[in-house]
Amino acid sequence: MVKITDVARRAGVSPSTVSYALSGKRPISDATRRRVQAAVRELGYRAGPAGRPASGRRSKVLALAVPMRSGIHVPVVTEFAVSVVTAARAHDHDVLLLTQGEGEEGIGRVAETGLADAVIVTDVQLHDPRLPLLRSRSLPSVLVGVPAEPDGLTCVDLDFRAAGELCVDHLARLGHRVVALVGSPPEVYVRRTAFARRLVEGFTAAADRHGLASAVHPCGTGRDAARAIAERLLRELPALTGVVVHNEPLVEPLIEAFEHLGLRVPGDLSLTAVCPAPVAASARVPVTSVSVPSAELGTRAVHLLVRKLAGAAVPQRTLLPPRLTERASTAPRGA
Amino acid sequence: MVKITDVARRAGVSPSTVSYALSGKRPISDATRRRVQAAVRELGYRAGPAGRPASGRRSKVLALAVPMRSGIHVPVVTEFAVSVVTAARAHDHDVLLLTQGEGEEGIGRVAETGLADAVIVTDVQLHDPRLPLLRSRSLPSVLVGVPAEPDGLTCVDLDFRAAGELCVDHLARLGHRVVALVGSPPEVYVRRTAFARRLVEGFTAAADRHGLASAVHPCGTGRDAARAIAERLLRELPALTGVVVHNEPLVEPLIEAFEHLGLRVPGDLSLTAVCPAPVAASARVPVTSVSVPSAELGTRAVHLLVRKLAGAAVPQRTLLPPRLTERASTAPRGA
DNA sequence: AAGCGGTTTCGAAGCGCTTCGACCGGTGAA
DNA sequence: TTCACCGGTCGAAGCGCTTCGAAACCGCTT
Numbered sequence: 094m095v096k097i098t099d100v101a102r103r104a105g106v107s108p109s110t111v112s113y114a115l116s117g118k119r120p121i122s123d124a125t126r127r128r129v130q131a132a133v134r135e136l137g138y139r140a141g142p143a144g145r146p147a148s149g150r151r152s153k154v155l156a157l158a159v160p161m162r163s164g165i166h167v168p169v170v171t172e173f174a175v176s177v178v179t180a181a182r183a184h185d186h187d188v189l190l191l192t193q194g195e196g197e198e199g200i201g202r203v204a205e206t207g208l209a210d211a212v213i214v215t216d217v218q219l220h221d222p223r224l225p226l227l228r229s230r231s232l233p234s235v236l237v238g239v240p241a242e243p244d245g246l247t248c249v250d251l252d253f254r255a256a257g258e259l260c261v262d263h264l265a266r267l268g269h270r271v272v273a274l275v276g277s278p279p280e281v282y283v284r285r286t287a288f289a290r291r292l293v294e295g296f297t298a299a300a301d302r303h304g305l306a307s308a309v310h311p312c313g314t315g316r317d318a319a320r321a322i323a324e325r326l327l328r329e330l331p332a333l334t335g336v337v338v339h340n341e342p343l344v345e346p347l348i349e350a351f352e353h354l355g356l357r358v359p360g361d362l363s364l365t366a367v368c369p370a371p372v373a374a375s376a377r378v379p380v381t382s383v384s385v386p387s388a389e390l391g392t393r394a395v396h397l398l399v400r401k402l403a404g405a406a407v408p409q410r411t412l413l414p415p416r417l418t419e420r421a422s423t424a425p426r427g428a
Numbered sequence: 429m430v431k432i433t434d435v436a437r438r439a440g441v442s443p444s445t446v447s448y449a450l451s452g453k454r455p456i457s458d459a460t461r462r463r464v465q466a467a468v469r470e471l472g473y474r475a476g477p478a479g480r481p482a483s484g485r486r487s488k489v490l491a492l493a494v495p496m497r498s499g500i501h502v503p504v505v506t507e508f509a510v511s512v513v514t515a516a517r518a519h520d521h522d523v524l525l526l527t528q529g530e531g532e533e534g535i536g537r538v539a540e541t542g543l544a545d546a547v548i549v550t551d552v553q554l555h556d557p558r559l560p561l562l563r564s565r566s567l568p569s570v571l572v573g574v575p576a577e578p579d580g581l582t583c584v585d586l587d588f589r590a591a592g593e594l595c596v597d598h599l600a601r602l603g604h605r606v607v608a609l610v611g612s613p614p615e616v617y618v619r620r621t622a623f624a625r626r627l628v629e630g631f632t633a634a635a636d637r638h639g640l641a642s643a644v645h646p647c648g649t650g651r652d653a654a655r656a657i658a659e660r661l662l663r664e665l666p667a668l669t670g671v672v673v674h675n676e677p678l679v680e681p682l683i684e685a686f687e688h689l690g691l692r693v694p695g696d697l698s699l700t701a702v703c704p705a706p707v708a709a710s711a712r713v714p715v716t717s718v719s720v721p722s723a724e725l726g727t728r729a730v731h732l733l734v735r736k737l738a739g740a741a742v743p744q745r746t747l748l749p750p751r752l753t754e755r756a757s758t759a760p761r762g763a
Numbered sequence: 764a765a766g767c768g769g770t771t772t773c774g775a776a777g778c779g780c781t782t783c784g785a786c787c788g789g790t791g792a793a
Numbered sequence: 794t795t796c797a798c799c800g801g802t803c804g805a806a807g808c809g810c811t812t813c814g815a816a817a818c819c820g821c822t823t
Contacts, residue, residue: 429809431808431809431810432809432810432811433809433810443809443810443811444810444811444812446810447810447811447812448811448812451811453811453812454812475809475810476809476810477809477810478808478809478810485810485811
């Protein structure tokens with residue numbers, strides 16, 4: 094490992110001069126700076142984190158806590174994680190991966206040992222047990238998801254409430270009068286995960302506003318669950334013509350189930366989903382959807398965190414506006 | 429942050445005594461140790477990484493390089509990553525996440541800065557550009573996947589060759605005489621990713637050994653690709669009754685495509701897959717499969733790495749034996 | 764009572780880097 | 794010509810932790 098003293102010797106200056114030449118925190122003459130830079134290049138020096146945290150400085154590491162509970166959609170989380178890493182690198186930071194089974198403990202550990210400078214917390218629940226930790230410690234953090242009491246915390250998320258509304262607005266505009274929301278698996282609501290409930294709120298509010306008949310059903314995943322919920326919906330709401338799905342792995346099976354019951358999509362039934370664009374686009378009938386912008390969420394989260402670390406004030410809540418992409422699964426009622 | 433001097437003062441000993449009491453690297457009297465432990469507990473002390481790397485010690489961080497190229501199956505990678513984190517934590521290590529677009533550079537950086545003690549490299553290609561780095565540096569590493577020249581490196585992988593053979597053996601035992609392999613997307617072979625080709629080798633070797641007619645076709649993903657490959661196979665091999673699929677997202681669409689062409693699975697056509705168990709089990713016809721043991725691979729990789737770090741000799745190649753799970757997609761020919 | 768081996772503890776040094784205070788030489792002003 | 798000032802550089806200290814060498818102390822033996 095090349096160290097700063099090697100560079101200093103090579104450039105014929107003192108280590109502190111090298112440090113300043115590289116950090117720019119003090120003026121260094123052009124000539125010297127060039128010699129230092131040359132030495133750095135020749136020796137392949139890179140400032141190691143070795144002495145940095147030891148001298149009370151930043152470690153340039155961000156922790157990313159991903160619980161990986163059941164009921165969350167893996168590709169979304171992964172895309173998010175990748176975008177976090179990419180964005181972090183763009184800010185000269187690295188990313189430490191924390192998973193559940195450790196999650197809470199992990200955050201505490203990272204905070205107290207100074208392993209990471211800050212933490213990004215995902216899959217935030219309404220009353221998340223990790224919140225006290227984040228509040229009490231002096232560990233800067235950004236939450237992905239909005240808890241019940243977001244005061245004093247920094248949160249980013251898709252505006253799920255608006256997403257729910259947007260789907261209903263779209264269906265209403267197409268003339269549908271009876272709509273249903275097929276939601277995430279029950280455990281997601283039991284955990285009271287924030288985003289799922291906010292979507293329900295938006296859905297219900299918009300349905301009421303438009304004077305539509307509506308129903309909300311959580312639903313597990315898999316072909317059987319899809320078939321069951323489809324049958325149940327048609328039984329309970331015979332006039333149903335508009336469905337919103339918020340359950341990634343169920344999108345495809347649900348379409349199948351409806352078709353199996355003799356309903357064509359979008360001929361007899363219009364369907365919109367809140368899910369990642371690839372899932373929507375690759376379904377047997379490409380689905381009109383509000384996509385979950387995982388990548389952008391990751392980038393945003395990192396930006397916010399970096400600004401916090403720099404001491405800047407950041408907004409408490411950042412809700413990304415939903416965008417609806419029309420595909421082949423929605424049509425005017427009775428078309 | 430509580431530091432070692434705080435503990436020392438509280439326990440009425442010197443910092444070095446605390447260090448020794450905690451590490452056990454020198455004998456410390458029972459009484460003193462107990463006092464130290466009490467102080468640690470009362471103050472909530474945890475040895476920070478701060479001064480550790482600075483004093484030439486280990487940082488207790490493992491880097492995990494996941495390229496995230498196209499054509500790899502996200503859930504597999506994620507499961508792997510999670511198991512790596514879990515296993516690492518069990519060995520008191522943390523995990524730093526590196527992705528591509530940085531991959532090669534990232535490994536170099538980590539190695540030279542001492543950010544991480546060691547690295548786990550995934551998605552290894554036959555002639556992986558990262559290999560020279562891993563060889564030249566004194567950075568301990570474990571590869572997931574086996575390159576063309578594994579000398580001097582430590583590799584873990586599923587024994588894909590054996591997996592290919594196992595599938596063919598199974599089909600042959602059921603009486604099938606004409607078999608085909610539907611492989612991963614072409615880019616996977618173009619990149620010459622090791623595992624994909626080893627599977628092909630095993631498949632071909634076993635087919636030859638059993639005297640079966642066989643064909644191998646890479647294949648993209650998606651419903652259209654599935655339909656196309658199904659038609660092509662039946663055209664080129666009219667007597668085809670056994671298919672091996674090595675392409676996670678294609679399993680489901682392929683069954684669909686065959687059924688669409690009037691072939692029942694397993695009545696007319698037996699199908700086995702090499703894929704994660706959940707994919708196989710949740711298909712419309714549960715598929716007899718050799719599962720990719722991502723979680724075990726992660727655990728193994730970490731174990732090997734930890735042992736290397738401890739200075740122990742480790743086997744150069746660890747190939748996990750494939751296990752075939754019979755499900756509903758295979759049956760005796762003509763049954 | 765002095766010497767000895769063994770145990771237990773301490774002090775100091777050092778890891779790689781940053782940063783503070785100070786020094787040094789040159790410039791423009793008085 | 795002297796002096797204040799400033800840009801540019803250096804030396805030293807310090808971050809939290811580990812570790813080496815040695816001191817201190819114990820109970821025994823002579």
